[in-house]
Amino acid sequence: MPTDAQPTPSTMTEDYLKVIWKAEEWAAGESDRGITTNEIAATLGVGASTVSGNLRKLERDGYIDYEPYRRIALSELGRRVAVGMVRRHRLIETYLVERLGYGWDEVHDEAEVLEHAVSDRLLEAFDVELGRPAADPHGDPIPAADGTVTRPVAHPLQQFASGECGFVVRVSDDEPELLRYLASLDLRVGAHVRVGERRDYAGSMEVVLTDVHDRPLGTVELAGAAASSVWANSEPHTHA
Incomplete structure (x- = not known):
């Protein structure tokens, strides 16, 4: 200061x-x-x-x-x-x-x-x-x-390859509407995710929400802007 x-x-x-x-x-x-x-x-x-x-x-x-x-x-x-x-x-x-x-x-x-x-x-x-x-x-x-x-060490989901998984550690707060949408999908800080099929030609990707044993809990489709707003790493994330 x-x-x-x-x-x-x-x-x-x-x-x-x-x-x-x-x-x-x-x-x-x-x-x-x-x-x-x-x-x-x-x-x-x-x-x-x-x-x-x-x-x-x-x-x-x-x-x-x-x-x-x-x-x-x-x-x-x-x-x-x-x-x-x-x-x-x-x-x-x-x-x-x-x-x-x-x-x-x-x-x-x-x-x-x-x-x-x-x-x-x-x-x-x-x-x-x-x-x-x-x-x-x-x-x-x-x-x-x-x-x-x-x-935290993290990268946007947009940079993840198919099959790569990790814990969500950060979500951009620039767009409240996007935050509401991600919350409706249970895609929040701490969620465990795995990238499914990447549809680069369409600018979208499949994201599978899983438990810590990689068992699927649900699948969502994210467009490029949303995928670049969600950051994840390969380590467990504990929110203080």
Whole structure:
């Protein structure tokens, strides 16, 4: 977070830095790291010219490394602020689900508002009350208070070969409608899955939900966008 010499970041600054950090967090490879002006504009629902102007302010204040028409990267200061905001967001989401009964598809927008208002003291109380959870309801890691982030080893189901199996460890929370759809299929964090037939020509794949002994419990069809939003690994996943 900011030092004594650094002013408290504005809400705009916090939102932009969080978006940039999240784009790096689950990048498939080094070439995918960072984010473009247009991608930020699409995520935040604002014009590209507005984003460009705000990025120049963030660079001036030392939060990012920015050159027009190139991917944006966080500075060390920007990364500290971003990780702090991500911690706030994910702890709030977890509290809303675990203690207030929200659905995993309902918490993102609430957390977007509350993350700017909750005090550090209340956030710590949430963390203690929840037993210091390692991940939020979507499987995204919750950064520790010191900024440490432990990301699980996982890959999108879209990258799995036919016959490959694993435990779902993370589901992207970008689209509430997709979360509701996946929940209706019982395809949640912790589910054990095996990839069946891949229909690459149609951009879809068969996913078999199984028990830990690989006995089938049900079969679903996922299109490319949905398959890329579900991440799994080959190790058992315990949700804290």
